[in-house]
Every structure is written in C-alpha cells, then in structure tokens.
Amino acid sequence: MAEEFFDCEIRVRYAETDQMGVSYYGNYFTWFEVARTEHFRDKGVIYTELEEQGYFLTVVNVDCTYLAPTRYDDLIVIRTVIDFIGKTSLKFTYEVFLKEGMRKVAEGSSSHVFVNSEMKPKRIPEEVCQILSH
Amino acid sequence: MAEEFFDCEIRVRYAETDQMGVSYYGNYFTWFEVARTEHFRDKGVIYTELEEQGYFLTVVNVDCTYLAPTRYDDLIVIRTVIDFIGKTSLKFTYEVFLKEGMRKVAEGSSSHVFVNSEMKPKRIPEEVCQILSH
Amino acid sequence: MAEEFFDCEIRVRYAETDQMGVSYYGNYFTWFEVARTEHFRDKGVIYTELEEQGYFLTVVNVDCTYLAPTRYDDLIVIRTVIDFIGKTSLKFTYEVFLKEGMRKVAEGSSSHVFVNSEMKPKRIPEEVCQILSH
Amino acid sequence: MAEEFFDCEIRVRYAETDQMGVSYYGNYFTWFEVARTEHFRDKGVIYTELEEQGYFLTVVNVDCTYLAPTRYDDLIVIRTVIDFIGKTSLKFTYEVFLKEGMRKVAEGSSSHVFVNSEMKPKRIPEEVCQILSH
Numbered sequence: 061m062a063e064e065f066f067d068c069e070i071r072v073r074y075a076e077t078d079q080m081g082v083s084y085y086g087n088y089f090t091w092f093e094v095a096r097t098e099h100f101r102d103k104g105v106i107y108t109e110l111e112e113q114g115y116f117l118t119v120v121n122v123d124c125t126y127l128a129p130t131r132y133d134d135l136i137v138i139r140t141v142i143d144f145i146g147k148t149s150l151k152f153t154y155e156v157f158l159k160e161g162m163r164k165v166a167e168g169s170s171s172h173v174f175v176n177s178e179m180k181p182k183r184i185p186e187e188v189c190q191i192l193s194h
Numbered sequence: 195m196a197e198e199f200f201d202c203e204i205r206v207r208y209a210e211t212d213q214m215g216v217s218y219y220g221n222y223f224t225w226f227e228v229a230r231t232e233h234f235r236d237k238g239v240i241y242t243e244l245e246e247q248g249y250f251l252t253v254v255n256v257d258c259t260y261l262a263p264t265r266y267d268d269l270i271v272i273r274t275v276i277d278f279i280g281k282t283s284l285k286f287t288y289e290v291f292l293k294e295g296m297r298k299v300a301e302g303s304s305s306h307v308f309v310n311s312e313m314k315p316k317r318i319p320e321e322v323c324q325i326l327s328h
Numbered sequence: 329m330a331e332e333f334f335d336c337e338i339r340v341r342y343a344e345t346d347q348m349g350v351s352y353y354g355n356y357f358t359w360f361e362v363a364r365t366e367h368f369r370d371k372g373v374i375y376t377e378l379e380e381q382g383y384f385l386t387v388v389n390v391d392c393t394y395l396a397p398t399r400y401d402d403l404i405v406i407r408t409v410i411d412f413i414g415k416t417s418l419k420f421t422y423e424v425f426l427k428e429g430m431r432k433v434a435e436g437s438s439s440h441v442f443v444n445s446e447m448k449p450k451r452i453p454e455e456v457c458q459i460l461s462h
Numbered sequence: 463m464a465e466e467f468f469d470c471e472i473r474v475r476y477a478e479t480d481q482m483g484v485s486y487y488g489n490y491f492t493w494f495e496v497a498r499t500e501h502f503r504d505k506g507v508i509y510t511e512l513e514e515q516g517y518f519l520t521v522v523n524v525d526c527t528y529l530a531p532t533r534y535d536d537l538i539v540i541r542t543v544i545d546f547i548g549k550t551s552l553k554f555t556y557e558v559f560l561k562e563g564m565r566k567v568a569e570g571s572s573s574h575v576f577v578n579s580e581m582k583p584k585r586i587p588e589e590v591c592q593i594l595s596h
Contacts, residue, residue, distance in 0.1 A: 074365070075220060075358040077213040079266055080512075084209050085521040086491035090343040093488070097342070099399065108401045111481075119487040123525035129581065132213055133365065133376045179531065208499070209492040213379075219387040220361070223354035224477040231476070231535065242535045245347075253353040257391035263447065267499065267510045313397065343486050346478040347534055354477060400481055 067140045068101040069159065072134045082129035089122060092154050092170055095138035099119050103191050115182060117150070117172045126167035135159040148181045149173050200233040202272045203293065206264055216263035223256060226288050226304055229272035237325050249316060251284070251306045258302035269293040279326050282315040283307050298306075334367040336406045337427065340398055350397035357390060358424050360438055363406035367420075372461050383450060385418070385440045392436035403427040412461050416449040417441050468501040470540045471561065474532055484531035491524060494556050494572055501554075503591050517584060519552070519574045525542035526570035537561040547594050550583040551575050
C-alpha cells in the first residue's frame with residue numbers, strides 16, 4: 061500500500077529569516093503545524109472544530125534534521141504523513157522540499173496526544189480516527 | 195512633577211534578527227509587551243492575576259518609529275511611561291535605547307482597552323487604577 | 329482615478345495566536361510584510377532581486393489600529409496600497425479584512441526608506457519607481 | 463567528573479503563548495538558542511565575535527520532549543550542557559525547569575556544525591575548542 065501524504069506549500073517570510081541569511085531553525089516547527097492543519101483540512105477534519113468539541117492536540121515530542129538551508133521567498137513544500145494513530149495519540153512525519161526541483165532540505169516528526177481542556181489525555185473521536193486512518 | 199518611567203532590559207535574540215542583519219521590525223511590539231508586564235510587576239500589579247480575575251488588556255492602536263537599527267546580542271532598554279489611564283483604557287509610550295551609551299533607537303506607543311472574556315470593555319478595578327496612576 | 333490596491337490572502341497560524349485566543353498584535357506587521365512582498369511580485373518586482381542589487385527596504389515608521397480580533401484558521405485579506413513613492417522613500421497603507429464577509433478588522437501603514445548595505449539612503453532605481461507608481 | 467552545566471533564566475512572554483494557554487512548542491528552540499548564547503558568554507566566548515571572524519554555528523539536528531506545559535509569565539530555567547565537541551561540530555543538551563520547585567518540564571538537544579559564510583564546514587578555532595571543552 062502506498063503511503064498517503066499531503067503536500068502543503070509555504071513561502072518563506074522575511075520575518076522567518078535570521079542574520080545568517082537563512083530561515084531560523086525554530087520556524088520549521090511552525091511550518092509543520094501549518095502542514096498538519098492543512099493535512100487535516102484536506103481530509104475533512106477542521107482542527108478548530110476539534111478544539112470547540114474539547115479536543116486539544118498537544119505536542120509530546122518533536123525532531124528535525126536540517127539538510128540544506130531555506131531562504132527568504134523560497135517556495136517550500138511540506139510533505140506530511142500520518143505515521144501512526146492510536147487511541148489518544150498521533151504521529152506525523154514531515155519532509156521539507158524546495159519546490160523548484162523538489163530537493164529535500166529537511167525532515168522531521170512530531171508526536172501528539174489528544175487532551176481535554178484540563179490537559180488530560182482524551183480518546184480521539186471514532187469518526188476522526190477513521191478519517192485520519194484512511 | 196517628573197514623569198515616572200520604568201526601564202526594562204532585553205537582550206536581542208538571534209531569532210529576532212532577519213537577513214538584513216538587524217532586529218525584525220515587528221519584534222519591537224513583543225519587547226513593548228515584555229516592558230508593559232515588567233512595568234506592571236514593578237508597581238505590584240501581576241498581569242496574570244488580572245487575567246485570572248477576568249480582565250484582559252486588548253490592544254487598540256500601536257505605532258513605532260525606528261531611528262536606528264538594533265542587532266543580535268545588543269542589550270537594549272525599553273523605557274515605559276503610562277501616558278494615560280482612564281476608566282477602561284490605558285496608553286503606554288515607549289522609548290528604546292541601546293544600553294551602551296543610552297542612544298535612543300526607537301520610540302512608540304500602544305493604546306489599550308480592558309475587556310472581559312467576551313471582549314466587552316470592562317472598568318479597570320479601582321485599586322489597580324490607583325496603583326497605576328501613581 | 330481609482331486607487332490601486334493588491335489583495336493578499338493569509339490564513340492565521342496557531343503559532344500566531346496567544347492565550348487570549350486571538351492573533352497576537354505584533355504578528356500583523358509580519359502579515360503586512362508578506363503583503364508588501366506579494367504586492368511587489370504582482371507588479372513584477374521581486375524583492376529578493378532588489379536586495380541582490382544592493383537595495384534594502386528599511387522600515388522607518390509603522391502603525392496599526394485593531395478594530396476586531398482575528399483568530400486561528402481565519403482566512404484574512406490584507407489590502408495594500410502604495411500610498412506614496414519618492415526618490416528614496418515609500419509608504420504603504422494596509423487594510424485587514426476577514427475574508428468571509430470582508431469585514432474590516434484592522435488598518436495600518438508603514439513608511440520605508442531604501443538603503444544600501446551600509447544603511448545609507450539610496451535612490452530607488454528609476455524603472456522600479458516607474459513600475460511601483462503605476 | 464561532574465558534568466558541567468549552565469543555567470539560563472527566561473520568563474515566558476505573552477507573545478510565546480498560543481490559544482491553548484501554554485507556550486507554543488516551537489518557541490522552546492528560541493529559548494535553547496538564548497541558553498546557548500549565554501552558556502558561551504559565561505565561558506567567555508561571545509558568539510557575535512565568532513560570526514565577525516567568519517564562523518557560523520548552523521543547526522543540523524534538534525529534538526525536544528515536552529513533559530509538562532509552561533505558561534505566560536512562568537520563570538523557567540534552561541540547563542545547558544555541551545555534550546560533545548569535535549573538530550567542526552558541537553552538541554548541546556538542554557533541560558527546561560519551572561524555576562519554582564525546579565520541576566523538569568522539557569528536555570532536548572541540538573547538534574551543530576561550524577561553517578564559513580559559504581556554508582562550508584570550518585574547523586572550530588583551537589582556543590574556542592579548548593574553552594568549550596573545559
């Protein structure tokens with residue numbers, strides 16, 4: 061079975077660069093978040109609606125490996141895969157490409173737990189689990 | 195009567211620079227926010243406690259004039275003055291100095307309204323108003 | 329003559345919210361920057377190319393008035409007008425709308441000076457000036 | 463031999479929170495950067511001077527595990543250890559504590575390579591290597 065992925069395009073903002081002339085390393089995690097939201101939306105899951113229903117997707121662990129820099133105004137592609145989905149947890153993997161030539165410049169992952177507003181783990185709604193698993 | 199001010203020191207972070215090699219212009223508003231919090235703390239008003247009591251300080255208007263750049267690792271001083279305090283509103287003015295030599299590099303202001311959690315204007319508690327006025 | 333504007337769509341990121349549940353006030357200036365870049369691109373001026381030619385667009389003064397909050401996942405429209413263009417300077421005005429219903433939620437402006445890499449004012453190239461004026 | 467660490471205090475800014483009411487996960491990497499700078503300064507190495515001499519500390523890999531949330535106005539302690547120092551590379555580990563009670567709330571690491579302004583690996587100056595190793 062082919063692994064299902066979602067590609068999200070982002071243009072690097074001036075605010076996201078640093079004085080080394082490249083994108084600041086911490087901003088990749090913001091891009092991962094944007095890619096997660098759009099991956100969900102692509103599947104019909106609106107993250108804001110999950111929060112309105114009392115589900116919050118906290119982050120447990122993240123990592124990122126930087127292969128080559130990205131720069132201001134670069135059009136990048138964040139390729140997201142839902143790597144794992146359990147009863148209360150979820151893991152995404154990410155690959156970042158420069159759109160021109162689709163050269164991979166970074167890769168990473170993030171592990172999450174669904175919690176309620178008191179930050180206690182909460183089982184993912186069955187329908188959402190079904191949608192995200194396919 | 196001498197105008198009362200509060201000086202807050204901040205060191206410019208690498209994350210706050212951009213590829214021009216200077217601090218990104220939007221970050222000054224983050225620094226203004228840090229300076230407001232510390233000005234309040236200096237007077238004995240803890241902003242988190244205000245929020246716990248249902249008072250939120252929204253921003254209505256801001257401006258900033260940039261006289262000279264600041265750079266990574268610069269130690270800067272944000273001088274804050276409570277310019278005006280009304281029944282539900284508050285105005286701060288800010289001057290930004292490079293600590294070394296106290297050369298002024300920027301100045302700005304922010305106008306605020308206290309609101310409740312539904313974003314409706316809410317009268318500042320009398321005791322807070324008293325404290326902030328003196 | 330009708331005033332010429334450029335509309336740039338931006339979706340509010342989770343990273344851009346704060347604990348008040350709305351977009352943090354300083355982020356509007358990042359959005360203004362994105363809108364400027366796209367306004368330039370729409371006219372055929374690539375800002376990165378200007379920097380490569382030794383022209384840097386520094387910010388001299390900004391302001392923003394917040395009429396209503398924006399929130400995570402809101403699709404907003406930044407309407408940019410080049411308000412003024414002189415020999416070395418440039419002024420933009422911005423209006424921010426919620427795309428749904430095009431309700432105005434903020435407005436602001438930014439004044440800029442073109443400088444060289446030593447931060448000295450530098451005359452805008454004639455052809456760029458021509459393009460931006462029309 | 464006791465492992466040598468450096469403790470850097472940071473107060474969580476309002477700008478660093480998100481609508482979940484906690485610090486946004488990507489900001490921990492900004493704090494790690496601040497802690498690295500201060501660790502270097504504590505040892506007598508000024509990172510800006512390294513850059514002026516043509517040494518740039520790029521990031522190759524990072525990770526972070528979040529054990530408990532941090533919130534606006536929390537005073538946190540970033541404990542930094544130089545875990546490894548090679549000819550061109552460097553690894554830091556970090557532990558994040560809430561200062562009150564010194565409860566650990568996160569931990570992470572970052573691996574770096576020193577490069578020149580063309581982003582090619584560059585051997586760390588011997589004296590800096592000596593200083594950082596002790």
